Amino acid sequence: MKLNIAVLPGDGIGPEVTAEAVKVLKAIAMEFNHVFTFDYGLIGASAIDKTGNPLPDASLELSKKADTILFGAIGEPKYDNDPYAKIRPEQGLLKLRKELDLYTNIRPVIAYEDLLNNSPLKKKYIKDVNICIYRELTGGIYFGDKKVSENGNNASDICEYSRFEIERIAHMAFKAAQSRKQKLTLIDKANVLESSRLWRKVVKELASQYQDVTLDFLFIDNAAMQVITNPKQFDVILTENMFGDIISEEASVIVGSIGLLASASIGDTHAMFEPIHGTYTMARNKGIANPIAAILSAAMLLDHFGLYDEASLVREGVEKSLKLHITTPDLNTKYDNISTSKVGDFIEDFINNPDETNLN
Amino acid sequence: MKLNIAVLPGDGIGPEVTAEAVKVLKAIAMEFNHVFTFDYGLIGASAIDKTGNPLPDASLELSKKADTILFGAIGEPKYDNDPYAKIRPEQGLLKLRKELDLYTNIRPVIAYEDLLNNSPLKKKYIKDVNICIYRELTGGIYFGDKKVSENGNNASDICEYSRFEIERIAHMAFKAAQSRKQKLTLIDKANVLESSRLWRKVVKELASQYQDVTLDFLFIDNAAMQVITNPKQFDVILTENMFGDIISEEASVIVGSIGLLASASIGDTHAMFEPIHGTYTMARNKGIANPIAAILSAAMLLDHFGLYDEASLVREGVEKSLKLHITTPDLNTKYDNISTSKVGDFIEDFINNPDETNLN
Ligand SMILES: CC(C)[C@H](C(=O)O)[C@@H](O)C(=O)O
Ligand SMILES: CC(C)[C@H](C(=O)O)[C@@H](O)C(=O)O
Numbered sequence: 001m002k003l004n005i006a007v008l009p010g011d012g013i014g015p016e017v018t019a020e021a022v023k024v025l026k027a028i029a030m031e032f033n034h035v036f037t038f039d040y041g042l043i044g045a046s047a048i049d050k051t052g053n054p055l056p057d058a059s060l061e062l063s064k065k066a067d068t069i070l071f072g073a074i075g076e077p078k079y080d081n082d083p084y085a086k087i088r089p090e091q092g093l094l095k096l097r098k099e100l101d102l103y104t105n106i107r108p109v110i111a112y113e114d115l116l117n118n119s120p121l122k123k124k125y126i127k128d129v130n131i132c133i134y135r136e137l138t139g140g141i142y143f144g145d146k147k148v149s150e151n152g153n154n155a156s157d158i159c160e161y162s163r164f165e166i167e168r169i170a171h172m173a174f175k176a177a178q179s180r181k182q183k184l185t186l187i188d189k190a191n192v193l194e195s196s197r198l199w200r201k202v203v204k205e206l207a208s209q210y211q212d213v214t215l216d217f218l219f220i221d222n223a224a225m226q227v228i229t230n231p232k233q234f235d236v237i238l239t240e241n242m243f244g245d246i247i248s249e250e251a252s253v254i255v256g257s258i259g260l261l262a263s264a265s266i267g268d269t270h271a272m273f274e275p276i277h278g279t280y281t282m283a284r285n286k287g288i289a290n291p292i293a294a295i296l297s298a299a300m301l302l303d304h305f306g307l308y309d310e311a312s313l314v315r316e317g318v319e320k321s322l323k324l325h326i327t328t329p330d331l332n333t334k335y336d337n338i339s340t341s342k343v344g345d346f347i348e349d350f351i352n353n354p355d356e357t358n359l360n
Numbered sequence: 361m362k363l364n365i366a367v368l369p370g371d372g373i374g375p376e377v378t379a380e381a382v383k384v385l386k387a388i389a390m391e392f393n394h395v396f397t398f399d400y401g402l403i404g405a406s407a408i409d410k411t412g413n414p415l416p417d418a419s420l421e422l423s424k425k426a427d428t429i430l431f432g433a434i435g436e437p438k439y440d441n442d443p444y445a446k447i448r449p450e451q452g453l454l455k456l457r458k459e460l461d462l463y464t465n466i467r468p469v470i471a472y473e474d475l476l477n478n479s480p481l482k483k484k485y486i487k488d489v490n491i492c493i494y495r496e497l498t499g500g501i502y503f504g505d506k507k508v509s510e511n512g513n514n515a516s517d518i519c520e521y522s523r524f525e526i527e528r529i530a531h532m533a534f535k536a537a538q539s540r541k542q543k544l545t546l547i548d549k550a551n552v553l554e555s556s557r558l559w560r561k562v563v564k565e566l567a568s569q570y571q572d573v574t575l576d577f578l579f580i581d582n583a584a585m586q587v588i589t590n591p592k593q594f595d596v597i598l599t600e601n602m603f604g605d606i607i608s609e610e611a612s613v614i615v616g617s618i619g620l621l622a623s624a625s626i627g628d629t630h631a632m633f634e635p636i637h638g639t640y641t642m643a644r645n646k647g648i649a650n651p652i653a654a655i656l657s658a659a660m661l662l663d664h665f666g667l668y669d670e671a672s673l674v675r676e677g678v679e680k681s682l683k684l685h686i687t688t689p690d691l692n693t694k695y696d697n698i699s700t701s702k703v704g705d706f707i708e709d710f711i712n713n714p715d716e717t718n719l720n
Contacts (some may be wrong), residue, residue, distance in 0.1 A: 041534060064381045080551055080577070083561040120589050125480045141501075143372070143517065146554040153523040155558035159501065160516035189602070190440060191450045194506040197443040198515035218442065223639070224610035225618060228588060229480050242549070246606060250584035278582070 012279025014072025135244025372639025374432025495604025619650025
């Protein structure tokens with residue numbers, strides 16, 4: 001297969017972890033006789049520094065033309081702490097999601113057997129947890145009208161949803177549930193928000209088309225508790241943009257490190273793959289950033305194009321690295337000094353030689 | 361002291377747990393020679409059933425006239441699952457908060473030594489955690505304009521804040537931090553929301569008046585993770601309405617049961633005290649509802665009126681009940697069949713006879 005992949009490494013640890021994902025994809029291409037080409041673009045704070053624009057036209061064009069996109073992370077503390085900044089790294093990512101209409105963000109949360117001790121949660125709560133979060137990604141309060149009064153003393157954001165926006169991701173989530181454990185949980189705040197009541201209404205209506213799927217509902221506050229007290233109850237979670245942002249980052253505690261969570265952002269014509277972690281700027285250029293989330297995002301990319309054997313091999317490599325403690329320090333590895341690129345090298349070696357890779 | 365207390369038990373387990381809080385307040389009045397009177401009002405689904413109104417005028421008047429308010433819980437699944445219902449239990453609570461201008465909701469999260477094993481979190485993560493959450497309670501997306509399009513296919517909610525609304529609760533939170541560990545964390549989503557940027561701006565400006573307090577910032581998604589991975593970092597948390605709802609219910613996992621978390625809702629002229637848990641309708645009339653959150657809310661009420669010895673005695677009674685496992689089943693008590701009222705009785709006995717209460 002020929003795939004032209006746009007690579008947008010972004011800021012902070014983005015470039016480091018993305019480099020490892022590319023390394024792994026190159027190894028896969030080699031092993032399986034695919035032709036993967038990689039074209040790089042700027043986005044986020046580094047794009048602002050160089051062009052004044054968090055999503056330069058060239059990067060948007062590149063992303064539109066490519067078969068798919070590999071994304072790193074964006075964000076810089078200097079913008080976070082400046083409420084006055086008019087141009088911000090996040091605008092680049094949000095614009096990209098919107099322009100490519102990447103409305104379904106899929107975030108799997110899997111408790112790896114070898115990492116059960118890494119979680120702050122007790123083992124019995126998380127063993128065998130396997131959740132797939134469907135987060136709406138191009139609507140809600142992220143994209144609704146924003147206002148600041150002239151004197152700067154009032155500010156507002158609108159959370160708006162349409163039936164159309166809810167239906168299209170809900171179908172994806174119901175279908176995912178059908179192929180998994182036939183359970184779908186909608187998370188909303190329907191006791192307070194009109195937009196949440198629309199979600200509940202539309203999702204309930206669609207349920208009749210998916211009679212094999214058990215549908216239930218949780219308010220976001222209750223859900224934020226239950227993701228910790230009883231994560232095993234969940235199969236597929238469906239939720240709006242902001243709640244999905246919160247609940248998925250929270251759910252990372254089940255896995256033991258946010259450096260392990262991958263995601264796919266899917267629309268009708270484009271698809272982008274990105275770790276859910278941020279730019280973790282304190283770790284920049286120290287070689288300590290965990291590349292697994294980026295590498296697992298590359299596996300989701302392979303799945304997306306039907307390259308299931310290839311994706312499985314990447315995941316096996318990841319699991320082997322965890323088993324052998326070839327991991328960055330966030331996972332309390334047995335060994336000192338296992339760097340970002342060393343983890344990528346290990347998985348690359350595994351792909352080249354699945355039966356022989358061992359501690360080296 | 362003379363105190364006239366409006367009691368609004370509400371729905372589900374609200375009446376049961378509130379009865380125990382009243383029991384405890386009566387014991388305190390007796391021991392300390394206070395005159396506490398209690399006037400009851402309807403609110404929530406039970407008020408809708410009887411009057412068609414989730415906050416009947418009589419209840420509002422009662423609450424306004426009283427020295428303070430003890431509140432139970434409101435909500436019924438039949439409304440939650442009906443996105444079309446125009447009249448809803450929650451409207452009663454929200455109207456009450458708004459009418460009495462109860463803008464500061466204070467939610468302490470304390471890891472009790474005797475309950476460290478009850479949490480899904482490992483002991484080392486939660487030992488000694490003592491967080492106080494300041495949640496803005498009368499603004500934001502809860503109270504902003506809500507719209508549904510005529511055909512019902514579009515719905516929106518506005519999240520709006522003014523400098524005034526932020527300043528008044530921020531002062532409360534800074535002062536609380538001064539009297540505690542001098543650390544204040546603002547939780548927002550300033551990388552995406554204008555309203556969050558206003559929070560960050562205003563709170564930063566006020567910081568110069570509280571130079572002894574260390575101020576830091578977390579995005580809500582990151583915060584939802586860090587409340588689990590590193591709760592010890594927090595002293596006072598300040599946040600807007602919706603984020604406070606989410607983060608406080610999530611933080612209940614530290615304590616081991618949501619049935620333990622009390623709260624105070626304070627305005628310039630009124631104050632209300634309520635457990636943070638919901639109506640837990642599955643438990644209604646089974647005698648299994650944990651009354652501790654309601655009883656600790658009564659302790660916060662006593663504190664509010666400067667009755668510190670009284671409040672301490674209530675808390676000692678609660679701690680003793682935990683130590684002796686006189687607790688409802690949510691806390692995996694050693695003993696079977698310890699009912700809601702049995703817990704209240706124990707704490708009442710303790711108040712009457714602090715030195716003699718033991719297993720009975
Ligand atoms: C960087 C930020 C805008 C983004 C979001 O909130 O969507 C991130 O947190 C994520 O989850 O991808
Ligand atoms: C019942 C509901 C409206 C309420 C809220 O969201 O504020 C509750 O969850 C709370 O936290 O007091």
